[in-house]
Amino acid sequence: RITHAVFLSDSLFLRRNSNDLEVGGIIISASVVGYNSIESLDPPVSISFLKNPSINGSEPLCSFWNPSLDDGYGDWSSDGCQIDESYNDTQDYVTCFCDHLTSFSILLDVSPTIEPTEETPLALALNAVTYIGIIISIFCLLITIISYL
Numbered sequence: 001r002i003t004h005a006v007f008l009s010d011s012l013f014l015r016r017n018s019n020d021l022e023v024g025g026i027i028i029s030a031s032v033v034g035y036n037s038i039e040s041l042d043p044p045v046s047i048s049f050l051k052n053p054s055i056n057g058s059e060p061l062c063s064f065w066n067p068s069l070d071d072g073y074g075d076w077s078s079d080g081c082q083i084d085e086s087y088n089d090t091q092d093y094v095t096c097f098c099d100h101l102t103s104f105s106i107l108l109d110v111s112p113t114i115e116p117t118e119e120t121p122l123a124l125a126l127n128a129v130t131y132i133g134i135i136i137s138i139f140c141l142l143i144t145i146i147s148y149l
Contacts, residue, residue, distance in 0.1 A: 005029040013065050013103070016073045023076075024060055024108035025049035025094070030101045037100065039080075044097040049106045051092055058108065060087075062096030065103040076107055 007013075007027040028047055032038055051060065062081040069075040081104070084095035094106050 001033045003031055003033055007103075010105070013074070013076075015075050016070055017075070021061065021076065021107040024052050024106045027065070027103055027105040029103040032101065037102075039100040041099045041101075044099045045101065046095060046097055047104050048093050048095045051094060051106070051108075059089075060094045060106040060108055062094070062098065063105060063107050064098060064100070065105075076105070078107075 005028075007029070010023040010027060013023070013027065026049065028049075030045070049060075060083065061078055062083050063076040063078045064081055065074060066077040066079075067074040069077060080100050081096055081098040084097065087094055096104060096106065098104060
């Protein structure tokens with residue numbers, strides 16, 4: 001007998017060490033009654049997740065909750081799971097293939113991206129004024145120090 005559960009939030013899957021990966025969809029748990037773990041499934045289990053539109057993140061990562069990670073506190077892992085090769089960013093869903101049964105979800109990298117700024121003429125002028133001001137201030141400071149010696 002197969003049991004399954006769907007979690008709409010990750011509040012039961014708390015991590016001690018937070019990183020920039022955030023759960024980007026629902027969490028689906030699947031197991032077989034009477035078995036501790038089901039591994040090395042061939043063909044792998046196919047699970048599709050609708051992406052959460054309120055989370056802006058990069059490429060999704062198929063993952064599962066591994067309770068033995070982080071000294072028994074648990075954390076998300078992608079071992080044995082892979083994303084469907086036909087996935088592209090325009091799709092509203094992500095399909096994952098995993099070779100075992102446990103709690104699955106997708107993780108999105110929500111770390112801030114730092115895009116290089118364009119050197120506009122105004123930015124160059126402001127940088128020049130800043131450096132000239134710093135040089136004049138240091139020069140005046142040195143004259144003041146020397147005059148009191």
